[in-house]
Amino acid sequence: MHKKFMYICFMSNSKLYKGSLTTIILKLLNENDKMYGYEITQKVKALTKGQLKITEGALYPALHKLEAEGLLSVEVKKVDNRLRKYYKITENGEKETTNKLDELAEYIKTMQALVNPKLA
């Protein structure tokens, strides 16, 4: 398909999502047993009610990197004559998920201390 005139995907107009993609992928795969790339984009869109749309140009390199780091394993399947690469979280991936979620919680806490110091 020609995408010349249909490219409208983005991570959101805000730059804050930079650095969050790995956390999102790991968390989804930590609780969903196995998922393929396209499925992840749809899941994220659904969970965020269209707020957040992951671009393929960001997603696929990120998945490859996580696999290379041993945090995900991959299994290729053919469904309806179409290729799917199913990703599964590894043991190390589970540990890293915990780390990433801790970092996210810490980030939120720190930012709230900065922008809303009365509540901190």
Next chain:
Amino acid sequence: MHKKFMYICFMSNSKLYKGSLTTIILKLLNENDKMYGYEITQKVKALTKGQLKITEGALYPALHKLEAEGLLSVEVKKVDNRLRKYYKITENGEKETTNKLDELAEYIKTMQALVNPKLA
């Protein structure tokens, strides 16, 4: 001073802070009338109890950019024979602060929907 052997600054070990610096600067200047660069680094360190240390290599270019965009204005003063560049928020800067804080709140909400869907 030689920094060859004393360079230990960072934005935190987490990559999540990427994209947050502008928000932090604007918010601080929105509530503090005027501040200079070094003061900002110290204030952030204090408010986050050492959690977050802004590097000069990130801060100064960010301040210059905000000034170029008309969100900050600058006034140079000499104190104790040392140069200080005081930054003040402009009217447009105040509007942008509101936008950035809204984006931060939205980001936090969206991420919580992703990593903790039960609470969303």
Next chain:
DNA sequence: AATAATACATAAGCATTTTATGCATAAGAA
């Protein structure tokens, strides 16, 4: 006298993301 703190600045390199493509099959609409 040497080191740490204060105060600015820039530039190379790195990681992540956007933007823009490319290929291919299946389903739905015109």
Next chain:
DNA sequence: TTCTTATGCATAAAATGCTTATGTATTATT
């Protein structure tokens, strides 16, 4: 039946934003 949309993967150039590593200069502390 032909065009478009949806499904599914991929990569590469460019932009972005930060880290790392410097540089200069003054004042305070050890």
